[in-house]
Amino acid sequence: MKKIITIGEILVEIMATEPGDGFLEPIGLVGPYPSGAPAIFIDQVAKMGQPCGMIACVGADDFGxxxxxxxxxxxxxxxxxxxxxxxxxxxxxxxxxxDGSRHFVFNIRHSAAGATGATPEAERLIEGAHHLHVMGSSLSTPAIVALALSAADRIHAKGGTVSFDPNLRPSVLATPGTRETMDEVLARTDLFLPSGPELFLFSSAATEAEAVADLLGRGIGAIVVKDGAEGARYHADGALLSAPAFAVDEIDPTGAGDTFAGTFVALWLRDTPPAQALRIANASGALAVTRRGPMEGTSTMAEIDAFLGAHA
Incomplete structure (x- = not known):
């Protein structure tokens, strides 16, 4: 089976126990939960039984x-x-x-995550990899950008593939140098996994169909638009496949898109028919939102099969 790797941030998430706006007074908290978008992604890949690894940096502490x-x-x-x-x-x-939106206080760039870079161990992992998954949120330092672009080129050179999940807010894309970095990653992308409006961060087209045609015309092989409660859509070679989301009681949406991506990428590399891969990935995303904690929602194929059986 093809080995998938990713590069980026590992962190812990600590959640307020009651809804509200911000952290300006003492409140109840729960955690720490393992987290980080690429870490959630790669954990789901592992749960799918796919060989995988991660290049990252943590502190010498309990959270690491x-x-x-x-x-x-x-x-x-x-x-x-x-x-x-x-x-x-x-x-x-x-x-x-x-209203269901979230307020975050992050320490990523100036933590151990920001020290991620090339090491002999990273070189060995890249050498043995067949697929690289890039998260836009992870490209926070020049060292990480250089490592990700080099890994993409090396994996492509031996016939491997690259997937890209922007995981960006428009304000972040406006940061000097970020647009150029994202365009460089996009130029190396075989499978593009934007969430809803992120599709239009990379194309000035007015509609999804036009944006997809624009991006596929640049050499991307397939595009999967993740659209939360609206399900997901697969575009490739003029084909459009849609899969509805599953109705579940949402507890915590954090990490659902990363879980979906981990499932879909693993299945895509196994040549699973796209319609089937979409349905299974939607099921994994639905399972993710039913559990508190961003990485607590990753699931095995047996768990996904059981969920699908109950929603047949």
């Missing part, structure tokens, strides 16, 4: 150990995750507002 224990237990190759002797593991404090 929580993540290393979870990833290694679930089957991720953690040999290229460095433990930094001084910088702390990244963190995210989150509070849900009454």
């Amino acid at each position: 150990q929580v993540n290393l224990d979870r990833l290694s237990r679930d089957g991720v190759d953690v040999s290229a995750i460095v433990t930094h002797p001084e910088l702390p593991t990244g963190s995210a404090f989150v509070r849900y507002r009454p």
Whole structure:
């Protein structure tokens, strides 16, 4: 089976126990939960039984150990995750507002996550990889950008593939140099996985069909638009396939898109028919939102099959 790798942030998430706006007074908290968009993605890949590994950096602290224990237990190759002797593991404090939106306080760029870069262990992991998954949120330092672009080129050179999930807000894309970086990644992308409006961050087209035609015309092989409660859509070679979302009681939406992507990419690399891959990935995303904690919602194929059986 093809080995999937990713590069980027590992952090812990700590959540407010009650809805509200911000952290301006003492409130109840729960956590820490293992987190980080690429870490959630690769954990789901491992749960699918796919060989996989991650290049990252954590602190020499309990938060780093929580993540290393979870990833290694679930089957991720953690040999290229460095433990930094001084910088702390990244963190995210989150509070849900009454309207369902979220307020975050992050420490990522200036944590151990920001020290991620090339190491002998990272080189060995890239050498053995067949697929690279890039998260836009992870491209926060020149060292990470250089490593991701180099890994993409090396994996392509031996016949491998690259997937790209922007995971960006428009304001982040306006940061100097970010647009150019994202365009460089997009030029190396075989499978593009934007969430809803992110499709239009990379095309000035007015409609989804026009944006898809524009992006496929640049050499991308397939596009999967993740649209939350609206389901997901697959575009390739003039074909459009849609799969509805599953109705579930949502507890925590954080990480659902990363879980969907991990499932879909693993199935895509196994040549699973796209309609089937969409349905299975939607099921994994639905399972993810029913559990509190961003990485707590990753699931095995047996769990996904059981969910699909109950929703046949």
